[in-house]
Amino acid sequence: MPKFLRLYIISALCLLLATLIFGLLATWAFLYPEIYNQFLPFYQLRPFHVSAALFWIITGSAASIVYYKNTLLIAKNKDNIIERLFIYLWLSTIAVIFLCYSMKKFGGREYWEFPPMLCIPLLVSWLLLILSYFNTPLGKGKHNKPMYIWMWSTGLFFFLITFIEQNLWQIPWFRYSYLREVTVQWKANGSMVGSWNQMLYGTSLYLMVKISGDESIANGKTAFFFYMLGLANLMFNWGHHIYNVPAASWIRDTSYIISMTEWIFFIRIIQGFKNKLDERKKFRHLITYRFIIAAEFWVFINLLLALAMSVPAINRYTHGTHITVAHAMGTTIGINTMILLASFTYILGLDCQSNLIKKIISICYWVSQYSLLIFWLSLIVAGVIKAYRTTAINLANFQEIMEPVIPVLKIGSFSGIGLVLGLGTIAVIYIYYGLNSKADVK
Ligand code: HEM
Numbered sequence: 001m002p003k004f005l006r007l008y009i010i011s012a013l014c015l016l017l018a019t020l021i022f023g024l025l026a027t028w029a030f031l032y033p034e035i036y037n038q039f040l041p042f043y044q045l046r047p048f049h050v051s052a053a054l055f056w057i058i059t060g061s062a063a064s065i066v067y068y069k070n071t072l073l074i075a076k077n078k079d080n081i082i083e084r085l086f087i088y089l090w091l092s093t094i095a096v097i098f099l100c101y102s103m104k105k106f107g108g109r110e111y112w113e114f115p116p117m118l119c120i121p122l123l124v125s126w127l128l129l130i131l132s133y134f135n136t137p138l139g140k141g142k143h144n145k146p147m148y149i150w151m152w153s154t155g156l157f158f159f160l161i162t163f164i165e166q167n168l169w170q171i172p173w174f175r176y177s178y179l180r181e182v183t184v185q186w187k188a189n190g191s192m193v194g195s196w197n198q199m200l201y202g203t204s205l206y207l208m209v210k211i212s213g214d215e216s217i218a219n220g221k222t223a224f225f226f227y228m229l230g231l232a233n234l235m236f237n238w239g240h241h242i243y244n245v246p247a248a249s250w251i252r253d254t255s256y257i258i259s260m261t262e263w264i265f266f267i268r269i270i271q272g273f274k275n276k277l278d279e280r281k282k283f284r285h286l287i288t289y290r291f292i293i294a295a296e297f298w299v300f301i302n303l304l305l306a307l308a309m310s311v312p313a314i315n316r317y318t319h320g321t322h323i324t325v326a327h328a329m330g331t332t333i334g335i336n337t338m339i340l341l342a343s344f345t346y347i348l349g350l351d352c353q354s355n356l357i358k359k360i361i362s363i364c365y366w367v368s369q370y371s372l373l374i375f376w377l378s379l380i381v382a383g384v385i386k387a388y389r390t391t392a393i394n395l396a397n398f399q400e401i402m403e404p405v406i407p408v409l410k411i412g413s414f415s416g417i418g419l420v421l422g423l424g425t426i427a428v429i430y431i432y433y434g435l436n437s438k439a440d441v442k
Pocket of ligand 1: 016019020022023024025026027030046049050053324325328329332333337413415416417419420
């Protein structure tokens with residue numbers, strides 16, 4: 001693997017570590033403002049945490065695609081100058097963004113709260129990535145490509161579109177109307193999630209093919225249907241992000257139905273893979289396999305939550321409570337992070353390490369799964385209590401509303417420590433192997 005790609009993968013894992021640490025600090029800053037407000041207030045920690053989370057997912061997805069693309073093209077050791085430029089520009093912009101946050105220089109919009117000028121280098125570097133990807137036999141031509149290549153290509157392209165759309169607020173016309181700006185913002189954010197889901201689902205499909213040795217998983221009718229559903233989701237499911245702005249009811253209904261279907265199909269694909277996989281192959285890639293199965297579990301339980309909270313009558317109560325946070329973190333940790341860890345396990349060859357290392361990863365895996373479950377449930381309970389007190393008994397005083405919510409959030413913050421320890425140890429082990437192992441793809 002070329003050095004710059006190794007650096008990119010290690011940087012993605014450092015972003016995961018940063019996400020975890022800032023997340024824990026943000027929780028404490030929220031619960032104990034009297035201590036934290038003096039040096040690291042919540043308003044500063046939140047953008048640190050959320051941007052680190054987004055960059056972990058996007059950087060990790062891009063790293064996986066670049067690595068697998070080079071493997072498929074048998075160009076593992078080829079030095080690609082455009083890819084190198086993309087990586088250096090992308091990573092240095094992220095470093096500048098964190099520097100701005102540390103100097104309390106904000107700007108931008110939700111999830112991207114840095115000075116908007118920094119979107120330019122991000123855009124340029126993504127264009128470089130697209131150039132290097134589409135300028136290969138994988139990105140060109142239409143026929144006979146496994147579905148994971150279609151998904152990667154779609155995800156890369158639509159990230160560009162949604163990133164531009166997300167920045168339309170910089171044109172004054174969009175800002176003249178608050179409603180217009182909010183609608184475009186949240187539409188773009190919803191579609192952007194669809195674009196990185198395409199990159200990640202493509203990656204998990206690729207892993208399933210490699211582990212099972214069965215190419216039909218990525219070529220059959222189910223995979224094609226799943227791809228088309230993913231595409232439909234990317235284009236139309238944003239409706240459930242804008243329930244609170246006035247919109248025609250058919251837009252809400254369509255997006256509600258569409259957004260539930262994609263996940264059901266993802267579960268079906270993983271189940272098909274599980275059924276076909278023989279025990280020997282499973283044990284050869286046990287850690288990778290486990291992370292894929294974890295993603296399936298989290299798709300399932302997040303689907304239940306999303307089904308409920310996307311009903312407009314329920315969304316009226318849940319919106320703006322910790323239930324939305326549970327949805328955002330349940331999916332980005334449970335689904336996105338699990339697929340990325342499956343991918344990095346495979347890339348860094350962790351399935352082939354000593355039994356001791358595998359045992360440690362396995363313990364951390366279970367610690368993080370149980371901690372995430374408690375974390376996720378406590379956010380939902382906190383959200384239900386807040387929704388009840390705000391909407392059903394019409395309390396207006398924030399402190400009064402939050403009184404019974406705070407103890408539940410404290411339980412959540414304890415389980416957050418488990419999550420940080422579990423996922424954090426895994427990240428540190430992977431960084432170590434990223435720095436030291438000579439292993440290439442299996
Ligand atoms: C891989 C790990 C993680 C990812 C990907 C992640 C992702 C996210 C995302 C996307 C949001 C924005 C939610 C929204 O807009 O409503 C968020 C918010 C937040 N996260 Fe995390 N998170 C992670 C781990 C953690 C951990 C371990 C903790 C604490 C123990 C934590 C605490 C928080 C807090 C306090 C917020 C702000 C909630 C609010 O604004 O009310 N996160 N996280």
